[in-house]
Amino acid sequence: MKKIVACYKWVVDEADIRVEGKARSLNFDRIKYKISEYDRNAIEVGASFNEKQGCQFLAVTCGANVEASLKDVLSRGPESIAYVNDGALEETDSSVTSKVLAGIIKKIGEVDLVICGEGSSDGYSQQVGPRLAALLGYASVTFVNKLELTEDGIRAERKLEDGVEVVELTGPAVVTVLPDINKPRIPSLKQILAAKKKTSEKLELAAIGLDSLALKQKTLDVSGTVMERKNIQINSGGMTIEEAAQKLVQQLKADGSLA
Amino acid sequence: MSNLWIISNTVETAYEMLAKARELVSDSGGSVTAFLNGSEYQAQEAISYGADLVKLMRMPEKTAWEEYVPVLVQEAQGQKPDIILVGATRRGKDLAAQLAAHLDCPCVTECKTIQYDGSKAILKRMVYGGLAEKTIECNEFPLIATVTGRTFSKWEVKETARQGTVSTLALPNVVKMQVVERRPKPKETVNLKDAPFVVGVGRGFSEASDVKLAEELAQAMGGEVACSRPIAEDLHWLPEDRYIGISGQVIKPDVYLAAGISGQVQHVYGIRDAKTIVAVNKNENAPIFQVADYYIVGDLKEVLPALTKAAQEVKGS
Ligand SMILES: Cc1cc2nc3c(=O)[nH]c(=O)nc-3n(C[C@H](O)[C@H](O)[C@H](O)COP(=O)(O)OP(=O)(O)OC[C@H]3O[C@@H](n4cnc5c(N)ncnc54)[C@H](O)[C@@H]3O)c2cc1C
Ligand SMILES: Nc1ncnc2c1ncn2[C@@H]1O[C@H](COP(=O)(O)O)[C@@H](O)[C@H]1O
Numbered sequence: 001m002k003k004i005v006a007c008y009k010w011v012v013d014e015a016d017i018r019v020e021g022k023a024r025s026l027n028f029d030r031i032k033y034k035i036s037e038y039d040r041n042a043i044e045v046g047a048s049f050n051e052k053q054g055c056q057f058l059a060v061t062c063g064a065n066v067e068a069s070l071k072d073v074l075s076r077g078p079e080s081i082a083y084v085n086d087g088a089l090e091e092t093d094s095s096v097t098s099k100v101l102a103g104i105i106k107k108i109g110e111v112d113l114v115i116c117g118e119g120s121s122d123g124y125s126q127q128v129g130p131r132l133a134a135l136l137g138y139a140s141v142t143f144v145n146k147l148e149l150t151e152d153g154i155r156a157e158r159k160l161e162d163g164v165e166v167v168e169l170t171g172p173a174v175v176t177v178l179p180d181i182n183k184p185r186i187p188s189l190k191q192i193l194a195a196k197k198k199t200s201e202k203l204e205l206a207a208i209g210l211d212s213l214a215l216k217q218k219t220l221d222v223s224g225t226v227m228e229r230k231n232i233q234i235n236s237g238g239m240t241i242e243e244a245a246q247k248l249v250q251q252l253k254a255d256g257s258l259a
Numbered sequence: 260m261s262n263l264w265i266i267s268n269t270v271e272t273a274y275e276m277l278a279k280a281r282e283l284v285s286d287s288g289g290s291v292t293a294f295l296n297g298s299e300y301q302a303q304e305a306i307s308y309g310a311d312l313v314k315l316m317r318m319p320e321k322t323a324w325e326e327y328v329p330v331l332v333q334e335a336q337g338q339k340p341d342i343i344l345v346g347a348t349r350r351g352k353d354l355a356a357q358l359a360a361h362l363d364c365p366c367v368t369e370c371k372t373i374q375y376d377g378s379k380a381i382l383k384r385m386v387y388g389g390l391a392e393k394t395i396e397c398n399e400f401p402l403i404a405t406v407t408g409r410t411f412s413k414w415e416v417k418e419t420a421r422q423g424t425v426s427t428l429a430l431p432n433v434v435k436m437q438v439v440e441r442r443p444k445p446k447e448t449v450n451l452k453d454a455p456f457v458v459g460v461g462r463g464f465s466e467a468s469d470v471k472l473a474e475e476l477a478q479a480m481g482g483e484v485a486c487s488r489p490i491a492e493d494l495h496w497l498p499e500d501r502y503i504g505i506s507g508q509v510i511k512p513d514v515y516l517a518a519g520i521s522g523q524v525q526h527v528y529g530i531r532d533a534k535t536i537v538a539v540n541k542n543e544n545a546p547i548f549q550v551a552d553y554y555i556v557g558d559l560k561e562v563l564p565a566l567t568k569a570a571q572e573v574k575g576s
Contacts, residue, residue: 014387014524015546026391098360123386124505125368127356134360139435140325142353155439158323160349166440167323173435180492216365221394222386227531230552244555245565248537249573251553257513257535258573259455259481 002055002112002149006046006078007101007132008039010061010069011122019224026224033065035072038117040184041177045115045147047077048182053149058082058108062100064090074195075187082108082201088213094123095216098131103208105136113154114174118143129176139173145181261289261377262338266316266331266354267346268296268324270304274413276344276406277309283342283375292338294331296324299425306423308414315427319438325354326434332361334428340401342375347405359403366403367395373404389505389528449483449501456482457512459503459530460490463519463540463559467496472563473518479570485510487526503529516566518559522547539563 013034018027035043043059050057059078061069066085073081082104089100105111114136116129126142133140146157153170159178187195205211234251235244252258263280267273273295280291293310295302302313314334316327335343335358345355347369359366370382371392380397382404451457458473458480470484477484484501491502503510505528515533519540520526527550530536538551539562548554555562 012387014390017387017390019390024391026387093365094356095359095363095365119506121388124388125366126352127359127366127368130353130356131360134328134357140353140357141436143349158349161444163441163443165323165438166442167436168439169436171435178492179488183493216397216399217367218396218398219393220381220396222391224391225385225389225531227550229536229550231549232553233548234553234555235557241555241557241561241565242568244557245562245569246572248553248555249566249569252514252535252537253573255535258570259513 002049002053003108003110004046004049004055004057004113004115005060005105005108005111006039006042006057006115007060007128008043008069008073008117009036009120009122010034010063010066011036011120014121019226024224024226026222033068034121035069035076036117036121038119038121038177038179040076041179041181042115042117043073043076043078044182044184045177047185049149050077050079055149060101060104060108062086062089062097062104063092064088070200071192071195074198074200075192076185077191078198080199080201082203084203084205084208086205088205091215091219092213093215093217094125094127094131096213098128098135099210099213100205100208101128102132102135103210104203105132107203107208112172113149114138114172116174116176118176118178126176129174133174136172136174139169139171141167141169141173142176143178144175145178147175147177147181261287261341261375263289263291264294264335264338264340264343265291265310265345266294266343266351268316268318268348268350269346269408270295270297270301271413272346272348272406272408273297273305274308275408275411276346277305278414279373279406279411280342280344281309283373287377289341292340294428302425304417306421306425307417307419309418309421311423313423313425315425317427319430322430322434322438323436324350325357326430326436327428328354328357328361329431330428331358335362335401342373342380343401343403345403345405347407352405355403355405362401362403364401364403365397365399366405367397368405369407370404371410385505385528388524389531390524448498451483451485451501451503451508451510454483454510455513456480457485457510457515457533458482459515459517459520460484460486460497461518461520462487462489462494464490464496467494469560470496472560472567476516476563476567476570479567479574480514482512482514487520505529517547517551518563520547521545522550
């Protein structure tokens with residue numbers, strides 16, 4: 001029986017971030033967290049191998065504040081979760097994150113397939129998957145939109161800029177998946193209730209052999225990239241759609257925007 | 260003295276990165292090595308665009324290009340490059356991240372700018388789907404940075420007098436993957452980058468047949484149709500080279516008209532430099548209105564035909 005792990009990141013919902021003032025600083029006051037968008041696809045891949053082919057399926061995450069995510073993720077299909085929750089991970093980079101995840105996965109042991117999202121919603125570095133493959137000594141198979149398990153490995157279709165590449169391999173692999181690989185489920189009430197009975201294992205950094213975490217890069221500044229736009233509503237005050245359309249086209253013409 | 264590398268599976272991006280690499284070594288009189296997926300002829304081109312050494316990393320037939328990683332690790336341990344610029348294609352990003360893990364070094368994905376003074380590097384990249392820009396400092400080398408096409412400009416005139424050496428890298432003896440098939444993508448049919456007027460189709464279109472409303476408007480305006488990522492990737496209503504955003508195309512038309520698009524940051528990233536942004540959405544609180552110059556609150560099924568008609572009248576007059 002194959003053992004599959006999906007890695008997901010618990011991220012701030014970027015739609016709640018507000019850019020403020022001349023300094024374009026970011027305001028996180030009204031922030032909510034979510035499972036990174038494409039990691040829901042990664043989880044769904046594991047869930048479907050679990051349900052259809054009887055694979056063992058676990059979720060893995062790490063961060064400074066990930067405990068709030070456990071119920072949510074467990075309602076999406078994993079049988080259990082292993083995670084590191086440590087304030088030291090408040091600021092991380094791809095190097096540290098992949099070392100922590102590799103540590104957790106080694107601790108779990110004998111994992112055949114690791115599934116990551118194509119990139120995280122916040123940083124979108126698209127690094128953690130292939131870094132993890134290198135650290136674990138697994139094959140790295142990125143940008144996959146079709147995935148099959150074979151007797152002793154996988155067969156995957158990678159979507160690249162110039163076309164599709166179909167690869168086969170034997171042995172363990174880290175796969176990163178594209179959003180079109182599946183449609184992530186919206187957990188049913190039954191799945192949400194079942195999640196409460198599932199097990200979660202909290203690991204300490206020391207237990208996975210990572211006492212000191214040296215960042216490879218330092219953030220000097222993060223500032224919003226607001227655009228100055230006119231924000232003019234064309235159809236205010238009971239105007240018909242026809243009138244609004246004409247007014248807009250006239251406006252674009254007056255601006256010199258129409259060829 | 261510094262030693263710079265560039266690695267790319269597309270030659271155009273390689274030439275662009277070479278110009279940047281020469282700029283970064285200029286004070287130290289260091290050398291630039293190009294790892295290139297190309298021909299002997301392109302290797303000579305790379306030399307005239309700034310490389311001192313070219314190592315050809317040809318696309319293997321039976322396995323993935325990224326399988327060169329162990330060879331690059333060995334080369335890097337020998338040559339000790341300070342900075343490695345990698346063309347940010349999908350293959351390039353995979354290779355760069357694996358290489359960084361093996362060398363236990365920092366990697367900055369899709370950097371927009373990079374400065375280097377011999378002891379520290381400052382880079383900028385987008386985060387939060389394009390909502391913000393992050394400035395990063397790295398003091399640890401080697402440093403890997405990936406760079407998308409057209410971020411830097413290649414030398415306008417090749418220096419044909421430049422001399423360099425060319426060799427070919429061999430794949431490692433043991434590879435992990437077998438390529439069983441490659442299906443090239445049909446040739447790109449559209450050049451969104453040069454279209455003056457672009458109509459963006461979003462999930463507000465309730466069925467595929469409604470896309471023609473956008474096509475008719477684009478035609479009346481002398482422009483092209485583009486879309487949001489889900490329209491291309493989930494619904495497959497339009498080809499993937501037509502989607503706009505942080506993971507798709509970045510365009511700068513005179514007018515971008517977003518129809519039935521909510522205006523999430525990842526999409527907006529691709530239209531930031533449009534001269535004028537127009538939005539049509541039936542939700543009066545749609546975030547797209549905050550980044551629009553002009554907007555109409557309404558059902559696109561009514562608004563688009565009305566705009567087509569108005570455009571035809573103006574053009575006809
Ligand atoms: C890492 C990452 C990268 C991404 N990269 C990209 C990218 O490059 N490009 C991209 O586009 N997206 C990208 N996305 C996805 C992005 O976050 C959004 O999900 C996507 O842009 C939403 O598409 P949409 O606006 O078409 O759909 P929706 O968000 O569903 O919006 C539909 C809109 O249509 C309106 N509407 C509905 N019916 C009508 C009607 N009859 N008339 C008028 N309006 C109507 C609704 O009010 C709504 O505002 C990325 C996401 C992530 C996490
Ligand atoms: N903190 C994290 N915990 C678990 N998985 C992560 C974490 N960060 C990144 N990942 C995984 O790595 C993928 C790529 O992330 P990134 O390299 O940050 O774009 C994500 O889609 C996740 O699958």
